[in-house]
Amino acid sequence: MCTEIREMGFDTVEVSHGLKISLIPGIRKAFQEGVVKVSGIHNFCPSPVEIMIDAPDCYEFSSHRSFDRERAIKLTLKSLETAADFQSQYLVMHMGTVPMKSFTDDLEKLMKAGQTHSREFVKTKLKCIQHREKQAGLYYKRAIDALELLGEEAGKFGVKLAVESRSHFEQVPNEREMTALQEHFRDHPWIGYWHDFGHVQRKANIGYLDHYQWLRSMQPFLIGCHLHDVEWPARDHRVPMTAGGVDYERLMPLVSVEKPVVWELSYRRRKATVIEALGKWNEAYGY
DSSP, X not given: OHHHXXXXXXXXXXXXXXXXXXXXXXXXXXXHTTSOEEEEEESSSSOOTTOOSOOTTSSOTTOSOHHHXXXXXXXXXXXXXXXXXXXXXXXXXXXXXXXXXXXXXXXXXXXXXXXXXXXXXXXXXXXXXXXXXXXXXXHHHHHHHHHHHHHHHHHHHTOEEEEEOOSSTTEESOHHHXXXXXXXXXXXXXXXXXXXXXXXXXXXXXXXXXXXXXHHHHGGGEEEEXXXXXXXXXXXXXXXXXXXXXXXXXXXXXXXXXXOEEEOOOTTSOHHXXXXXHHHHHHHHOO
């Protein structure tokens, strides 16, 4: 797998969630032999042995169940150890969810049906915000508490905790909370922001934010990015420069060249499409 990735034109990988522990030795061998470098790890990695599917949100720091919160901490410590073993710079983090109906799914269905400017769309969007605001404080606090604990451990491993932008408004943190979170940890050397182009574009499509303005506001905290395209309105993890959903020409100047930019793609994408897009990407942006 690592050899094929290298042959496609990538010399660095991010080892992600859902990876079975049985695959770690082979990736470690490729890393030790210089086939690939490992820029970072995505929590939880390796995947919990008791979870049979790829489920990065199987245990949440925001959960009302203390067992789940404790398990999330324990698994993250293991992921930090994995990251240190691969000499990685960062660990991408999901922080949790506010337990409520997924209004985001309803909104994206309305958008697909061409109802973006309908009364139903506006009412659903307002209802989503109102429901979340009533109860979000507790779940945001649990995310902060988890980062307070894990930040100290991250420093011991020399790995940064990169809190990822999410695709659903129900998830933690939303943009207002992310701003507060990053300000809270502004002087913490091991906690920062991870920008997911596809996730943020989906929120921009709904009208929650302006993608350019949001990324610009997060520049001081930016650790790195997940890069993928979006097919309107919400089919993400497409190959960059193939779906027309993300304005890279406007956005990429906000990302300094030393930041890791990871192509996070659906497994359904064709190899030939990836190789062709990578050529265009390198020509346009030089990395």
